[in-house]
Amino acid sequence: xxxxxxxxxxxxxxxxxxxxxxxxxxxxxxxxxxxxxxxxxxxxxxxxxxxxxxxxxxxxxxxxxxxxxxxxxxxxxxxxxxxxxxxxxxxxxxxxxxxxxxxxxxxxxxxxxxxxxxxxxxxxxxxxxxxxxxxxxxxxxxxxxxxxxxxxxxxxxxxxxxxxxxxxxxxxxxxxxxxxxxxxxxxxxxxxxxxxxxxxxxxxxxxxxxxxxxxxxxxxxxxxxxxxxxxxxxxxxxxxxxxxxxxxxxxxxxxxxxxxxxxxxxxxxxxxxxxxxxxxxxxxxxxxxxxxxxxxxxxxxxxxxx
Amino acid sequence: xxxxxxxxxxxxxxxxxxxxxxxxxxxxxxxxxxxxxxxxxxxxxxxxxxxxxxxxxxxxxxxxxxxxxxxxxxxxxxxxxxxxxxxxxxxxxxxxxxxxxxxxxxxxxxxxxxxxxxxxxxxxxxxxxxxxxxxxxxxxxxxxxxxxxxxxxxxxxxxxxxxxxxxxxxxxxxxxxxxxxxxxxxxxxxxxxxxxxxxxxxxxxxxxxxxxxxxxxxxxxxxxxxxxxxxxxxxxxxxxxxxxxxxxxxxxxxxxxxxxxxxxxxxxxxxxxxxxxxxxxxxxxxxxxxxxxxxxxxxxxxxxxxxxxxxxxxxxxxxxxxxxxxxxxxxxxxxxxxxxxxxxxxxxxxxxxxxxxxxxxxxxxxxxxxxxxxxxxxxxxxxxxxxxxxxxxxxxxxxxxxxxxxxxxxxxxxxxxxxxxxxxxxxxxxxxxxxxxxxxxxxxxxxxxxxxxxxxxxxxx
Numbered sequence: 001x002x003x004x005x006x007x008x009x010x011x012x013x014x015x016x017x018x019x020x021x022x023x024x025x026x027x028x029x030x031x032x033x034x035x036x037x038x039x040x041x042x043x044x045x046x047x048x049x050x051x052x053x054x055x056x057x058x059x060x061x062x063x064x065x066x067x068x069x070x071x072x073x074x075x076x077x078x079x080x081x082x083x084x085x086x087x088x089x090x091x092x093x094x095x096x097x098x099x100x101x102x103x104x105x106x107x108x109x110x111x112x113x114x115x116x117x118x119x120x121x122x123x124x125x126x127x128x129x130x131x132x133x134x135x136x137x138x139x140x141x142x143x144x145x146x147x148x149x150x151x152x153x154x155x156x157x158x159x160x161x162x163x164x165x166x167x168x169x170x171x172x173x174x175x176x177x178x179x180x181x182x183x184x185x186x187x188x189x190x191x192x193x194x195x196x197x198x199x200x201x202x203x204x205x206x207x208x209x210x211x212x213x214x215x216x217x218x219x220x221x222x223x224x225x226x227x228x229x230x231x232x233x234x235x236x237x238x239x240x241x242x243x244x245x246x247x248x249x250x251x252x253x254x255x256x257x258x259x260x261x262x263x264x265x266x267x268x269x270x271x272x273x274x275x276x277x278x279x280x281x282x283x284x285x286x287x288x289x290x291x292x293x294x295x296x297x298x299x300x301x302x303x304x305x306x
Numbered sequence: 307x308x309x310x311x312x313x314x315x316x317x318x319x320x321x322x323x324x325x326x327x328x329x330x331x332x333x334x335x336x337x338x339x340x341x342x343x344x345x346x347x348x349x350x351x352x353x354x355x356x357x358x359x360x361x362x363x364x365x366x367x368x369x370x371x372x373x374x375x376x377x378x379x380x381x382x383x384x385x386x387x388x389x390x391x392x393x394x395x396x397x398x399x400x401x402x403x404x405x406x407x408x409x410x411x412x413x414x415x416x417x418x419x420x421x422x423x424x425x426x427x428x429x430x431x432x433x434x435x436x437x438x439x440x441x442x443x444x445x446x447x448x449x450x451x452x453x454x455x456x457x458x459x460x461x462x463x464x465x466x467x468x469x470x471x472x473x474x475x476x477x478x479x480x481x482x483x484x485x486x487x488x489x490x491x492x493x494x495x496x497x498x499x500x501x502x503x504x505x506x507x508x509x510x511x512x513x514x515x516x517x518x519x520x521x522x523x524x525x526x527x528x529x530x531x532x533x534x535x536x537x538x539x540x541x542x543x544x545x546x547x548x549x550x551x552x553x554x555x556x557x558x559x560x561x562x563x564x565x566x567x568x569x570x571x572x573x574x575x576x577x578x579x580x581x582x583x584x585x586x587x588x589x590x591x592x593x594x595x596x597x598x599x600x601x602x603x604x605x606x607x608x609x610x611x612x613x614x615x616x617x618x619x620x621x622x623x624x625x626x627x628x629x630x631x632x633x634x635x636x637x638x639x640x641x642x643x644x645x646x647x648x649x650x651x652x653x654x655x656x657x658x659x660x661x662x663x664x665x666x667x668x669x670x671x672x673x674x675x676x677x678x679x680x681x682x683x684x685x686x687x688x689x690x691x692x693x694x695x696x697x698x699x700x701x702x703x704x705x706x707x708x709x710x711x712x713x714x715x716x717x718x719x720x721x722x723x724x725x726x727x728x729x730x731x732x733x734x735x736x737x738x739x740x741x742x743x744x745x746x747x748x749x750x751x752x753x754x755x756x757x758x759x760x761x762x763x764x765x766x767x
Contacts (some may be wrong), residue, residue: 035523045344052343055359083339092731099738102466106678109671110730117724122344128357234667238527245524276539283528290521291513 002147005140007271008264013155013224015263016162020217021240022247022255023169024210030186030250031206032097037108038088040237041115042211046081046218047228048119051128053077054222066134070157070223077215085211089204097203112233120230127229134223158220165216166256169209173252182206186250235279239266242286248299257297326382333377337370345369412686419447419592423585436581441700443588444656448649449696451595453676453688455645458602460674461683462611463638464618465515466523469530470673472510473503473643475537475665477650479544482553482660492556496651503647504640511639515632530670537662549661556655558586587656594652598645599685605641614638672696675730681740690741699726 021043028036053076057069092111096103137152173179181202184192193199221236222228239262247258262282269281289296346366352358426438452474459467480499484490490498514525537544544550555563563570563583571578605611613634617624625631654660676695680687702722733741 049343051349051357052347052359055349055357056347059359080339080343083336087336087340092735095735096738102460102678102682103734103738105466106675107731107734109675110727110734113668113671113723113727114731115727117721117727119344121720121724123349126351128349130357238531238667241524242528245521277535280532280535280539283532286528287514287525290517290525294517294521 002141002149003271006147006149007267009149009151009155011264011267012260013158013263014267015260016158017217017221017224017259018236018240018243018263019256019259020162020165020213020220021236022243022259023252024214025241026244026247026249026252026255027182027206027210029244031182031189031203032093032104033101034093034104035108035241036093036207036210037105037237038092038111038115039210039214040235040240041112041233042081042085042088043214043218043221043236043240044228044230044233045084045115045119046077046211046215047222047232048123048128048230049080049215050074050077050219050222051130051228054130054133070133070219074161074216074219077219078212081211081215081218082208085207085214086204089207094200094203112237116230116233123230125230127227129227130222132223132226154224158224161216161220165213169213170252172209178202178205239279239282242282246286246289246296248296250300251296251298254296254298261297323382326378329381330374330378334370334374337373338366341366341369415686415689419443423588427581427585436584439581439584439588441703442697444584444591445700446692446696447588447591447595448653448656449673449676449692450689451591451598451649451652452646452673453680453692454595454598454602454685455642455649456673456677457680457683457685457688458605458614458645459638459642460677461688462602462606462618463614463635465635465638467526467639467642468523468667468670468674469526469528469533470642470646471665471667471670472526472530472533473507473646474650474653474669475533475662476503476506476643477647478654478660478664479537479550479650480647481651481654482550483543485554485655486550486552489554491560492554492651492655493559496648499651500644500647503650504644507640507643508636511636515635515639527667527670530665530667534662534665537665544662547661547663549659549663551659553654553658553660555583555658556587556590587652591652591656594648598648601641602685610634610637672726679730679733679740681742684740684742687740687742694741695726695729698729699723 021039024039024042025036028034028039050073053073054069057063057072063069063072088111092107093104096107132154134154134157137150140149140151173182181192181197182205184195184197185199185202189199192202217236240259243258243262244255245258246261247254247256265285266278266282270278273281346361346363348360348362349357350360422443423435423439426435426443430438452470456467456470459465459470477499480502481492481495484495484498485492510526510529514522514529517525538546540546557563558570561570561573562568563580563586565578566572569578570576570582576582606615613624613629614637616627616629617631617634621631624634653664657664672695676691677688679695680689680691699722702725703719
């Protein structure tokens with residue numbers, strides 16, 4: 001029981017991070033039907049931006065308030081990562097719009113290789129570790145008797161930040177003209193353009209929003225694990241994409257649900273079976289889901305028309 | 307950089323320089339924002355193992371200036387020139403170069419690869435030749451063969467496979483394990499490895515081929531990762547990360563390439579040199595690649611090949627005409643996997659050592675990019691793309707003269723993948739349809755005509 005609750009807590013934390021990345025995949029796929037392969041590396045770049053900002057804020061500016069430091073890091077990472085993804089979209093994907101389907105995918109794979117190697121060259125191949133920013137943990141129950149179930153402060157931070165940002169994001173997509181334009185482009189790009197929506201701008205905004213959420217994930221990842229290296233973009237990226245597909249690609253709540261599920265599967269598998277095969281478990285469940293439920297958990301079944 | 311899109315408008319307004327300057331300013335600001343944290347600061351560990359920051363504002367300024375200059379040149383000069391050329395090209399008959407390429411280029415290229423080892427031996431002598439034949443010849447030909455194999459799946463049948471490296475791995479491990487355990491020869495295990503890989507192709511394909519396009523892509527990606535993770539974790543059989551070493555090398559039809567009395571050199575009365583083995587391996591992989599190309603060409607004329615191409619163009623029409631789409635996809639998958647298995651067993655035999663490191667997603671991405679950059683479906687295109695991408699990045703290993711320009715700390719090899727990724731993006735933007743962007747239809751009415759790739763739909767899987 002204690003192990004179960006503990007793993008539930010850990011799984012939700014990991015799942016929140018996957019869910020935040022998965023939204024970037026699912027939004028881009030929904031609007032231009034492209035698998036943005038570089039998104040995992042954008043996440044990694046955002047973690048590096050957060051790392052540098054954190055060092056500037058704590059070591060150079062000497063800010064000691066944890067809340068303020070975290071807030072500054074979060075905002076800077078979100079803004080700069082958005083600019084990065086905006087540039088990538090402009091440079092590598094926009095010229096290929098309307099081209100055949102595999103062209104943007106290959107471009108994205110190239111961008112992914114470029115980003116991870118750029119960071120390797122610019123920041124070195126070693127794993128970077130930072131001292132924990134948020135410390136402290138609370139024992140929920142089972143303290144002295146046996147296995148203590150703990151909830152650490154950084155897990156609470158991750159839950160709160162994720163929940164607040166997802167709520168804000170949900171509001172933007174559902175209740176603002178911008179979100180309406182996005183949903184219109186997702187349904188029918190040509191018709192949206194005829195009705196006066198700037199499609200290019202809307203797509204760029206989609207990339208920016210995806211990047212901002214990836215930057216949140218990157219910052220939280222850095223804060224939670226305390227380490228980051230140039231190669232850390234691929235595996236979380238693939239798992240987040242798995243999450244997006246599992247939840248039903250194109251569906252925003254699906255991405256979050258899928259992320260949480262992948263996080264839970266991974267932690268429970270590690271706890272009850274073996275850590276060696278945790279990724280195998282996540283991928284196998286993806287394959288099984290797709291075979292029996294090709295549209296994902298919350299996705300719309302798409303009908304192929306002649 | 308940014309501003310590419312406005313290039314056309316810039317000329318239309320008649321004020322290209324004002325527009326270019328504005329774009330340049332924007333590019334500089336964006337470049338500064340992006341590069342400030344990653345280039346402007348460097349995170350290094352100090353003596354007490356804590357992470358501290360170093361500043362590199364000089365490098366940052368150089369980068370920003372370079373990007374701004376590139377943007378200015380692009381928007382002010384290159385973009386108007388490009389749009390002028392595009393307008394001219396519309397009136398010109400297209401495809402003449404491509405026709406010449408496909409008619410004349412192939413025999414020349416084939417002749418060149420046949421005499422390549424002799425040429426290298428003549429120019430550099432036996433000691434220097436080893437590197438050129440091995441790193442460039444064999445390495446590129448392995449990718450050519452993998453490209454041909456994947457071309458069947460992606461280019462002909464239109465099924466996007468992001469886990470092709472799994473079959474390559476199955477072939478390599480099949481050969482390594484069977485050869486070490488049972489001592490079977492390379493020539494028995496080569497077909498066996500291919501059959502095993504094909505078997506895995508069917509095993510994977512059976513449940514997933516009902517999926518469409520991108521779902522298929524992600525499941526194949528997952529499958530590739532699963533195979534790699536199993537290779538890493540199933541230590542009793544695969545020896546995990548450490549890999550399998552001492553894999554038996556192929557022999558010259560029974561005669562080993564060793565220094566002893568029964569070795570190749572002694573029997574043929576030649577002085578011993580490792581170059582014979584390399585040359586033999588070169589011709590072996592060349593033969594394998596040519597077999598793959600030949601089989602593909604023949605298959606395209608068979609009903610199953612026609613069905614693949616029809617499937618790529620329109621799956622619903624195929625089904626309406628009574629083609630069993632599942633079986634058709636499955637054969638494409640199995641045959642593609644089989645060639646991957648051949649290439650894998652050759653790879654294991656050539657290296658003498660294999661580990662899961664060689665079968666990462668990067669390999670799948672490289673092979674797929676070779677197929678797409680070559681212009682899907684075009685065999686010559688695949689070969690050219692393999693030479694450009696693999697050979698091009700191999701050359702970066704040898705650019706020692708750059709050290710004189712950038713200082714002794716400059717390490718060209720670490721920029722290899724950086725350039726590779728960047729080249730992928732640039733080639734895709736420059737030629738989204740691939741390098742050879744025309745195709746000869748397999749089935750035709752009355753007259754065989756080369757048509758532009760734009761008229762052919764890609765597969766939707």
